[in-house]
Amino acid sequence: xxxxxxxxxxxxxEAIAAAAAPGAAFLAGGTNLLDLMKGDVARPSRVVxxxxxxGLAAIETLADGGLRIGALVRNADLAHDAAFAATYPAIAExxxxxxxxxxxxxxxxxxxxxxxxxxxxxxxxxxxxNKREPGAGCAAIGGETRLFAVLxxxxxxxxxxxxxxCVPLAAFDAVVEIAGPAGPREIPLEAFHLLPGDTPARxxxxxxxxxxxxxxLPAEAAAFAPHARYIKLRERTSYAFAVVxxxxxxxLEDGHITAARLALGGVALKPWRVRDAxxxxxxxxxxxxxxxxxxxxxxxxxxxxxxxxxxxxxxRRVAARALALAAAGTPTRLPALPASPFAPTPGALHV
Amino acid sequence: MRQSNFARYVFANTEFRxxxxxxxxxxxxxxxxxLDDPRVTLLDLLRERLDLTGxxxxxxxxxCGACTVIVDGRRINACLALAASCDGAEILTIEGxxxxxxxxxxxxxxxxxxxxxxxxxxxxxxxxxxGLLNEGxxxxxxxxxxxxxxxxxxxxxxxxxxxxxxLDALRETQANTRPEAA
Numbered sequence: 001x002x003x004x005x006x007x008x009x010x011x012x013x014e015a016i017a018a019a020a021a022p023g024a025a026f027l028a029g030g031t032n033l034l035d036l037m038k039g040d041v042a043r044p045s046r047v048v049x050x051x052x053x054x055g056l057a058a059i060e061t062l063a064d065g066g067l068r069i070g071a072l073v074r075n076a077d078l079a080h081d082a083a084f085a086a087t088y089p090a091i092a093e094x095x096x097x098x099x100x101x102x103x104x105x106x107x108x109x110x111x112x113x114x115x116x117x118x119x120x121x122x123x124x125x126x127x128x129x130n131k132r133e134p135g136a137g138c139a140a141i142g143g144e145t146r147l148f149a150v151l152x153x154x155x156x157x158x159x160x161x162x163x164x165x166c167v168p169l170a171a172f173d174a175v176v177e178i179a180g181p182a183g184p185r186e187i188p189l190e191a192f193h194l195l196p197g198d199t200p201a202r203x204x205x206x207x208x209x210x211x212x213x214x215x216x217l218p219a220e221a222a223a224f225a226p227h228a229r230y231i232k233l234r235e236r237t238s239y240a241f242a243v244v245x246x247x248x249x250x251x252l253e254d255g256h257i258t259a260a261r262l263a264l265g266g267v268a269l270k271p272w273r274v275r276d277a278x279x280x281x282x283x284x285x286x287x288x289x290x291x292x293x294x295x296x297x298x299x300x301x302x303x304x305x306x307x308x309x310x311x312x313x314x315x316r317r318v319a320a321r322a323l324a325l326a327a328a329g330t331p332t333r334l335p336a337l338p339a340s341p342f343a344p345t346p347g348a349l350h351v
Numbered sequence: 352m353r354q355s356n357f358a359r360y361v362f363a364n365t366e367f368r369x370x371x372x373x374x375x376x377x378x379x380x381x382x383x384x385x386l387d388d389p390r391v392t393l394l395d396l397l398r399e400r401l402d403l404t405g406x407x408x409x410x411x412x413x414x415c416g417a418c419t420v421i422v423d424g425r426r427i428n429a430c431l432a433l434a435a436s437c438d439g440a441e442i443l444t445i446e447g448x449x450x451x452x453x454x455x456x457x458x459x460x461x462x463x464x465x466x467x468x469x470x471x472x473x474x475x476x477x478x479x480x481x482g483l484l485n486e487g488x489x490x491x492x493x494x495x496x497x498x499x500x501x502x503x504x505x506x507x508x509x510x511x512x513x514x515x516x517x518l519d520a521l522r523e524t525q526a527n528t529r530p531e532a533a
Contacts, residue, residue, distance in 0.1 A: 006371065006389035006435050027436065034392070034431045035412050047389065051436050076425075080488065100502025101486070102479065103413060105425040106432065238501035 002043040012053055012179050012211065019048045020181050020209030026050050028072060029106040031099070032115050040125050041132065042116075056110075056213060059084060065219030068177075071110030071212045075165070076101065078109060088217060089330045090168040090228035090247050096334065097232045098164040100239050110212035112165045113176065113192060114204065117269065118241055119159035120144070130156045130200045138200075145306025147243060150315065151299075152268040157200030158305035161193055161269050168230050168247035170271035171263035172221035180210035189215070193270035200269075224249030224261060228330050231322040232265070233314065242266040244315045246322035250286060257281045257290070262298060262323065267315050274298040277319075286327040288320070295319040373438050377401060378447025386435060393437050394418045394429035397444060405445035405474045409504075416503030419475040419482070420444050426482025428502075445474035448481075457481055457520045466516035468507035479503045480517045484524055491521050 009015040019026055023045035027033055036042035050056070056072040059081055067087065069078060078084055079095035099107065119140055121127040127139035140148060140158050148158040166189065174189040192205050206212075227250040234240040245265035251258045260281035264272040277294040284290040295316040302312045370385040375396075382401065394411070397403045397420070409417030411430045418429040421443040448455035457480050460466070467473040479500060489495035496517050497510070505513065 001390045004389065006433075008435075008438075027433070029431075030433060030436065031413055031428075031431050034433065038412060047433075049433070049436050052438075074425075076486075080486075100416065101482065101499055102416060102419055102426050102428045102502045103431075105482070106427045238498050 001037045002040070002045075004044050005046040006049065007046055008049045008052065010053075012056070012213065015048055015050050015053060016179060016181055016209050016211055018046070019211065021046055022208070024048055024209075026110075026114075026211060028108040028111045029074070030111075031103050031107045032111065036116060036123075039123055041123055050211070062216070062219075065222070067217045069109050069215045069217070071108060071214055073109045074105060075099075075107045075109070075112065076104040079104070085334055087222045087225055088168070088172065088228070089225055089334055090230045090249060090326075091165065091172065091217075093334050094164040094168050094230040094232075094245075094247060097230065097242075097245075109165075109215055112163055113189075113212055113215070115161070115163050116203070117159035118162045119148070122159060130196075131159070131203070132201075134199070134201045141306065143306070145304075145308050147266075147311075148305045148308050149268050150302040150304055150308060150311045151264075151272055152195045152270065153305045154196045154198065154200070156198050157196035157269065159196070159200075159269055160266055161271060162241045162266075163271065164230065164232060164242060164245060164265060166193070166271040167245055167263050167265035168228075168249075169215065169217075170273045171247040171249060171261040172224065173218050175216040175218070176212055177214040177216060178206065178210050179213045180207060182207070184213075186216075189271070190273050196269050203269075221249075221261075223251055223259075226330055227252060227326045228261075229322050229325045231318055231325060233318050244311055244318045246315070246319045248319070248322035248326040250281075250323065250326045252286060252327070255285055257284050257286055260294070260323075262294065262319060264298060264315055264319060267302070267311065272298075274319075281323075286323075288324070291320040291323040291327075292316070294323060371435055373434060375434075375437060375439075376441045377403065378442070378444060389433065389435045391434045392430055393420070393422070393432040393434050393442070396434040397429060397442075403444050403446050406478075407471055407474055409472065409475075414504070415472070415475075416479055417472050417475040419478040419503065421478060421482060421485075424485060426479050426485075443478070443481075445478060448477070455481070456523055457484070457516070460516040460519040460523075461513070464512045464516040464519060465509065466512040467505070467509050472503060472505045472507075476500070476503045476505065476513055480513075480520060483517065484520060489521065491518055491525070493518060496521070 007018045025044035027049045056070040058070045060068045079092045085092035121139040128137035169189045177186045230247045232242045232245040247263045249261035260278040277298040373384045375382045407417035409415035413428045413431040420429045483499045
C-alpha cells in the first residue's frame with residue numbers, strides 16, 4: 001500500500017470537505033478499496049474513514065411507502081431485515097448471492113455501488129488500462145475475454161460491473177441520494193454508473209467530494225414482491241461473481257402481465273435495465289414464448305467484445321429463466337439455495 | 352470547513368508525523384495503542400503487535416477466510432479491515448475461545464469430526480462457524496451450512512469434516528436453547 005493520510009471526520013459535512021482534495025477516497029467496509037490498495041491499483045493519498053459517521057446506517061420506511069436505506073447499512077443486515085426481504089425479495093436474493101458471509105458483514109450499501117470492475121487487466125498494474133491510466137490502451141481487448149462485456153462496451157474498455165445488488169436496484173427504480181460540496185442531490189441508480197465510451201476512467205456520476213448517503217426504493221416496487229427473482233449464473237456454486245445474472249419482477253392479473261421489470265448483470269459496465277423488453281411483456285400471458293421474446297429484445301443490441309459470444313445466448317436464457325421463475329412465484333425462503341452437485345435438497349435450484 | 356475541526360492523522364513522510372491512538376478490546380482484554388502507520392490492517396495488528404498469531408494470513412485479499420475474526424459480534428476478514436477503522440471495537444479471536452483447558456463447543460466439534468488436516472485454515476474456519484451460529488440463518492441444513500461456510504477455503508479438502516462439525520455445534524446450540532429438548 002502506498003502511504004496515505006488517514007482522516008476520521010465526525011460529520012457528513014466534514015467528510016465531504018476532507019474528500020474534496022485530489023487523491024482522496026472514502027473508506028467504508030473496505031472490502032474492495034483495501035484489496036485495490038494492496039494490489040497497488042488504488043493509491044489514494046488520503047483515506048477518509050466514514051464508518052463512524054452518524055445517521056447513515058438506518059433502514060427507514062418513508063411516508064409515501066418507499067424505503068430509505070442508509071449508505072452504511074451492511075449488506076448482510078439489509079438482506080436479513082425481515083421487512084425488507086419480504087418487500088423487495090429479489091434485492092435480498094441478489095445481496096445474499098454476492099461474495100461471502102464475512103464480506104457481506106463488512107460491505108456497505110454505498111460501497112457496493114462504488115465497487116470497481118473485477119477485470120483482471122484493471123487489477124494488474126503491469127497491464128495497459130484506460131481506467132487506471134487514461135490513454136494507456138486496453139490490454140483486455142484481444143486478451144482473455146471470456147467474461148467481458150457484450151453490451152455497452154467501447155474500443156477503450158470492455159469491462160463489466162461486478163455488482164449483484166445493483167441489478168435489481170436498477171430494475172426496481174432505486175434512487176441514489178448524494179451529499180456533496182454543491183449540496184444534496186439525487187439521481188436514478190440507472191444513471192449512476194457510466195458506460196465506458198472514450199472516458200472509461202470516469203466510472204460514476206459522482207463529482208469529487210460527493211458522498212452517497214442513501215439508496216431509496218419507491219413504494220411501487222413493492223407491488224412486484226410476489227413475483228420477483230434474482231438469478232445468478234456463476235462458475236462455481238458459491239462465492240463467485242456472475243457470469244451473467246438477471247433480476248426480474250412481474251405483476252400478474254387475470255392470467256396476463258400488467259407490468260414487468262427486467263435488468264441484466266455481468267453483461268456491461270453498468271446494471272443493464274431493458275425497458276423495451278419490459279414493455280413487450282405488458283399485456284402478454286406469462287409463458288415461455290413471451291419470456292423468450294422479451295429476452296431476445298433485451299439482447300438485441302449485444303455483440304461480443306472477444307471470445308465471449310456465448311454470453312449473449314446465455315444472457316437470453318438467464319433472462320427468460322428469471323422471468324419464468326418470477327412468474328412461478330417468489331419462494332417463501334430466501335435465498336433459494338444456489339445449490340451444488342452435493343445438494344440433497346429436493347428441487348434445489350441449479351442456476 | 353476548517354481542517355482542525357476534525358481528527359486528522361498524518362503519518363510518515365510528512366511534517367506532522369503524529370500517531371493515531373486506538374482502543375480495542377481483544378478477547379476481553381483492553382488495549383490502548385498508538386499506531387504509527389494507518390496502513391496496518393486488523394490482521395497485522397493482531398499478529399504482529401499483539402502476538403496473537405492464531406489468526407492466519409492466507410491470501411491477505413479477502414478470498415480465503417483464514418483471517419476470520421469476530422468484530423462486534425460479526426465475522427469479518429481481518430485482512431480487509433484497517434486497524435484504525437476498528438477503534439472502540441470488541442474483537443474475538445481463536446485465542447479467546449477456550450476457558451482454560453475446556454474447549455469451545457465448535458473447537459471440540461472440529462476435533463470430534465476431523466474438521467482439518469494441516470490446520471492452517473482451522474482458526475478461520477472455527478471463527479467463521481461461530482459467526483454462522485450467531486447469525487442463525489442455516490438451520491441444520493447441510494447445504495445451507497456449506498453455503499454459509501463458503502468464505503473459508505481449505506486446501507486439504509476437509510470440507511466433509513468441517514460441515515459435520517458445524518452441524519454438530521448447531522445441533523448442540525439448538526438443544527441448549529430449546530427448553531423442551533433439555
